[in-house]
Amino acid sequence: MRENKYDDAAFFEKYSRMPRSREGLAAAGEWHALRKMFPDFKDRRVLDLGCGFGWHCRYAAERGAASVVGVDLSERMLEEARARTDSPRVRYLRMPIEDIGFPDDSFDVVISSLAFHYIESFTDLCAKVNRCLVGGGSFVFSVEHPVFTAQGTQDWRYDAQGKPLYWPVDRYFSEGVRKAVFLGETVTKYHKTLTTYVNGLLRNGFELLELVEPQPDPHLLETCPDIMRDELRRPMMLLVSARKR
Template sequence: MLENKYDDDVFFEKYGEMSRSRLGLAGAGEWPTLQPMLPPFEGKRVLDLGCGYGWHCLWAAQHGAARVVGLDLSEKMLEVARQKNTFEQIEYRRCAMEQAEFEPGSFDVVLSSLALHYIADYAALVRRVHGWLAPGGRFIFTAEHPVFTAEGSQDWYRGEDGGILHFPVDRYFYEGARQATFLGEQVTKYHRTLTTALRTLLQNGFTICDVAEPQPPAEMMGEPGMADEMRRPMMLIVAAQKL
């Protein structure tokens, strides 16, 4: 059965307290890096995989998208997204991205924000996205960085005084499931190397347009823990195009 941690009451409440949940794209540290990597949305058909609260769906609609479909497995997330939706061209569906079915060439842009590290079979999803995209369509995603997912615990090593010593990187070339602690709860995520993340796209009909490892923007450096994000990459952004 597919894991759906976001419909757990305790986990969902904690998620709702995060800056990116309360402030939307303005509270997402990667947004200043991601935004310039997005294609024009005017007249485009857009699919958002793991849409969560629907922030990227709203952005696409606000910038002229003709049709936007947001998929998420969490009904609680979709309830919030529907409350925020003021555009008739946005449709939200409860569905796992691994089980979604669309006609070939249904979309011009496929987005995914911090969801692909929950997917066990990345290659299968890449093939499906390729099929859903029209020729020349774009696939842009953010995911947790392989350095961040490798060891599994996703927590700093700390000294006796509680201060940060370093971030653990281990088992890098052993891909697969990891039991991580996120918002104080146990969550299953999937580690894959940078080679796998990029080469899988190249092997399945995509060309890579851009890659970024976003750093916290200057205006967020004063927030708790944000300066420490400069000590290791937490996120990877990839923009690819269907050949």
């Protein structure tokens, strides 16, 4: 079984108190950009990898998806997702993202939000996504930006007064395990370069449609300036839209 920090009771409680956990997509700084990259969901069969609380699953269903499958490793996440979901067209499966093995041409759209930095091989995953997507199918996802994951600790360097001085980038070309601190807990992530993300797609039957390094939603910059203003100093996320050839 892969590392499953989200089923740790103390960690999950902290995660559940985050604004994006309580308020959903509206509190996600990248949502204003990601939603523009999604295809038309109407009558589509959708797979969400690392679905968490099911926000994107419900979004797809609300926009007419024929069916939505959400996959996540955390039972606590899935319990919350099921409690918040009333659409019969959405179902949730517990499994590691890396272990998906759906039949060929099972889905028209595959999406994922901030999950792939928890898996070791993006290339292997691309091959599996390609198999379960129909020709011309959409693959849209967000990950933590390689600049954000490279150094490992995922924190600023501070001055004597505790003011952020700069974001350290180190070992960029050395891919692999990073021990990051998230919500006060040590979490295992996998740093990958931008080259790995792009070539993982191109070498596994996808064409790249759009790549976005999103700035925070202007509304959140106005309403949460103390939290969001430093997000303009370095990229935190990478959004990618691709299509199966």
